[in-house]
Amino acid sequence: MRLEEVDTPALVIELDALERNLRRLNDAVAGQVRVRAHAKTHKCAEIARRQVAAGAVGVCCQKVSEAEVMVAGGIGDVLVSNEVVGAAKLARLADLARRARIGVCVDDARNVAELDAACAAAGTRLDVYVEIDVGARRCGVAPGKAAVALAREVAARANLRFAGLQAYHGAAQHLRAMAERRAAIELAAAAVRETRAQIEAADVPCPRVTGAGSGSFMFEIATGAFDEIQPGSYIFMDADYARNEWAAPLPRFEQALFVLATVMSRPVPERAVVDAGLKASSVDSGLPLLWQRPGLTCVRVSDEHGVIEIAPGAAAPALGEKLLLVPGHCDPTVNLYERYVCVRGGRVEALWPIEARGALV
Amino acid sequence: MRLEEVDTPALVIELDALERNLRRLNDAVAGQVRVRAHAKTHKCAEIARRQVAAGAVGVCCQKVSEAEVMVAGGIGDVLVSNEVVGAAKLARLADLARRARIGVCVDDARNVAELDAACAAAGTRLDVYVEIDVGARRCGVAPGKAAVALAREVAARANLRFAGLQAYHGAAQHLRAMAERRAAIELAAAAVRETRAQIEAADVPCPRVTGAGSGSFMFEIATGAFDEIQPGSYIFMDADYARNEWAAPLPRFEQALFVLATVMSRPVPERAVVDAGLKASSVDSGLPLLWQRPGLTCVRVSDEHGVIEIAPGAAAPALGEKLLLVPGHCDPTVNLYERYVCVRGGRVEALWPIEARGALV
Numbered sequence: 001m002r003l004e005e006v007d008t009p010a011l012v013i014e015l016d017a018l019e020r021n022l023r024r025l026n027d028a029v030a031g032q033v034r035v036r037a038h039a040k041t042h043k044c045a046e047i048a049r050r051q052v053a054a055g056a057v058g059v060c061c062q063k064v065s066e067a068e069v070m071v072a073g074g075i076g077d078v079l080v081s082n083e084v085v086g087a088a089k090l091a092r093l094a095d096l097a098r099r100a101r102i103g104v105c106v107d108d109a110r111n112v113a114e115l116d117a118a119c120a121a122a123g124t125r126l127d128v129y130v131e132i133d134v135g136a137r138r139c140g141v142a143p144g145k146a147a148v149a150l151a152r153e154v155a156a157r158a159n160l161r162f163a164g165l166q167a168y169h170g171a172a173q174h175l176r177a178m179a180e181r182r183a184a185i186e187l188a189a190a191a192v193r194e195t196r197a198q199i200e201a202a203d204v205p206c207p208r209v210t211g212a213g214s215g216s217f218m219f220e221i222a223t224g225a226f227d228e229i230q231p232g233s234y235i236f237m238d239a240d241y242a243r244n245e246w247a248a249p250l251p252r253f254e255q256a257l258f259v260l261a262t263v264m265s266r267p268v269p270e271r272a273v274v275d276a277g278l279k280a281s282s283v284d285s286g287l288p289l290l291w292q293r294p295g296l297t298c299v300r301v302s303d304e305h306g307v308i309e310i311a312p313g314a315a316a317p318a319l320g321e322k323l324l325l326v327p328g329h330c331d332p333t334v335n336l337y338e339r340y341v342c343v344r345g346g347r348v349e350a351l352w353p354i355e356a357r358g359a360l361v
Numbered sequence: 362m363r364l365e366e367v368d369t370p371a372l373v374i375e376l377d378a379l380e381r382n383l384r385r386l387n388d389a390v391a392g393q394v395r396v397r398a399h400a401k402t403h404k405c406a407e408i409a410r411r412q413v414a415a416g417a418v419g420v421c422c423q424k425v426s427e428a429e430v431m432v433a434g435g436i437g438d439v440l441v442s443n444e445v446v447g448a449a450k451l452a453r454l455a456d457l458a459r460r461a462r463i464g465v466c467v468d469d470a471r472n473v474a475e476l477d478a479a480c481a482a483a484g485t486r487l488d489v490y491v492e493i494d495v496g497a498r499r500c501g502v503a504p505g506k507a508a509v510a511l512a513r514e515v516a517a518r519a520n521l522r523f524a525g526l527q528a529y530h531g532a533a534q535h536l537r538a539m540a541e542r543r544a545a546i547e548l549a550a551a552a553v554r555e556t557r558a559q560i561e562a563a564d565v566p567c568p569r570v571t572g573a574g575s576g577s578f579m580f581e582i583a584t585g586a587f588d589e590i591q592p593g594s595y596i597f598m599d600a601d602y603a604r605n606e607w608a609a610p611l612p613r614f615e616q617a618l619f620v621l622a623t624v625m626s627r628p629v630p631e632r633a634v635v636d637a638g639l640k641a642s643s644v645d646s647g648l649p650l651l652w653q654r655p656g657l658t659c660v661r662v663s664d665e666h667g668v669i670e671i672a673p674g675a676a677a678p679a680l681g682e683k684l685l686l687v688p689g690h691c692d693p694t695v696n697l698y699e700r701y702v703c704v705r706g707g708r709v710e711a712l713w714p715i716e717a718r719g720a721l722v
Binding site: 007008009010040062063082083084085086088089107108110111133137138139140141142170262263264265266267268271273275276278279280282283284301302303304305307319320331332335336337338357358360361 | 368369370371401423424443444445446447449450468469471472494498499500501502503531623624625626627628629632634636637639640641643644645662663664665666668680681692693696697698699718719721722
């Protein structure tokens with residue numbers, strides 16, 4: 001089937017671009033650190049397996065339910081790069097460690113005790129990373145003393161392995177200028193180095209520091225303070241990442257994810273309406289862009305409509321014509337679909353299920 | 362099971378509030394017009410059946426796939442209050458008319474011809490409404506002459522019934538002041554009256570005008586220009602509707618939809634982080650609100666986190682505590698979940714499947 005024959009809205013992967021993105025990441029990293037790709041972006045075991053085949057040690061997830069999907073899909077090393085709270089989720093996480101190497105983050109001593117108890121009940125052990133807040137002001141204990149205390153708590157538990165530090169600076173990923181992102185990551189790295197030194201001075205070995213995202217990972221690598229990176233969006237990119245300044249040392253990634261939409265209304269010459277609104281392309285980080293259609297601009301969306309302004313002189317799309325949109329934000333857009341329509345050279349080559357779509361719990 | 366035992370994030374309906382909202386709509390309308398509830402809000406056959414039991418003539422949908430779910434769920438009268446474009450969708454729509462009364466909107470003559478052909482092929486007839494743009498600047502032909510021409514096109518087709526006008530003013534629903542919404546709807550009604558008169562002057566009977574939403578429907582009724590209303594959000598409400606001025610003649614609707622979230626991190630005294638981010642509560646119309654927790658404010662979200670600021674002196678939530686969030690926008694939030702957890706008096710009474718979740722095509 002040709003791409004134009006696919007009914008819409010549909011979530012489309014350009015396979016050549018995806019494959020080049022996979023290679024470019026590993027070429028840029030060049031073995032300096034471990035790559036643990038973030039599966040919260042794609043939620044798809046097929047893509048996770050390709051990331052591992054390209055050199056990733058495994059994946060990270062944000063939810064236990066995502067980790068369950070990844071383990072079921074054959075991924076042997078999964079880090080839940082997030083805190084997990086509540087007896088039901090802890091029991092599932094501990095149970096999952098029967099089937100794969102599983103890690104998790106902590107920022108609370110009571111949670112450490114509950115994790116240990118869950119592992120004792122399941123007869124398993126988890127890798128536990130102490131999350132430190134390196135600037136995102138979200139989860140994580142403060143760098144330094146608080147992190148040392150928590151690392152000791154973890155290390156003292158029979159059913160937990162203290163695996164190191166989680167130090168992800170989410171807020172830095174979309175600082176637009178390269179220099180701003182580099183500066184934010186250098187501050188994060190200073191906090192990491194100091195914390196790791198204090199932990200090791202307390203006679204607790206700190207095997208690994210993990211963190212970084214698609215917008216910053218080469219800066220983390222340059223600091224020498226990180227052992228592992230967690231990029232997710234690099235495989236797809238989106239309109240928000242495209243607004244970042246992007247230059248060496250970051251490799252150039254290509255847009256590989258699109259929403260295919262149909263023009264469903266041409267009420268006046270200067271306006272087209274497509275059948276993809278905010279239930280088809282998440283707008284939390286801005287409106288979608290039109291792909292390779294100069295003069296066409298998505299100016300607003302409602303639940304099921306995208307309103308496109310046609311500039312004077314632009315090639316105007318006809319009723320029924322199909323257009324490719326670049327989502328504002330790839331991760332929550334993926335979460336709206338059941339499957340990817342994978343295309344190469346304009347032909348559908350595969351459908352990949354998004355098994356962890358809606359995996360919230 | 363008690364609400365506090367439900368694992369999170371979960372989409373919760375307060376059944377008492379939902380049932381009162383159902384009654385309040387029909388009490389306010391008092392038989393002056395037909396109620397056709399909008400199922401794009403809830404995407405759930407169980408709720409649609411309750412709307413019909415409360416007096417609605419049927420439902421409307423925005424997508425053929427939603428209409429298929431509603432017909433499969435026993436709804437006998439479904440209007441796709443939207444244009445449908447493309448041979449595959451038109452065939453499905455025409456086919457659906459074997460099993461229920463099905464309506465659709467048009468704003469293009471070629472689309473009318475294709476609809477007619479699809480019905481001829483299926484051996485069915487559709488109710489066809491000409492959509493006019495009454496101020497939303499989205500789909501729809503201009504009121505007046507263009508609408509008359511299109512109504513004649515529809516009326517001339519052997520397999521289509523010209524059913525009247527679709528005149529929904531989406532942009533008016535969230536004008537904050539009652540007076541602004543009333544003024545916008547009075548302009549819409551003037552366009553409706555003039556168009557209907559011109560169509561009937563052309564000897565084409567115009568049986569019905571349908572439109573209106575939860576933020577404006579009593580204004581449409583007051584104009585006398587509408588025969589049917591299409592409110593959707595009234596059953597649930599949301600944070601964005603709560604920002605509207607709300608007074609008679611609109612009945613007071615209650616918040617009936619919530620996202621149950623767990624505090625997963627308490628990194629500093631003034632901050633709590635919940636496990637519900639923008640994949641659990643759509644932020645297209647603003648951040649979620651905390652329900653009945655004065656001093657707690659959701660200040661930002663990321664994919665899987667909601668960051669809550671705790672004002673000095675506020676009752677601070679503990680790690681593991683569950684909180685109810687009021688979504689910014691009900692429709693796209695519902696579209697993130699597989700089921701509703703229906704609660705009465707703090708106990709789970711039912712789980713209702715959201716059969717049309719992700720029904721995009």
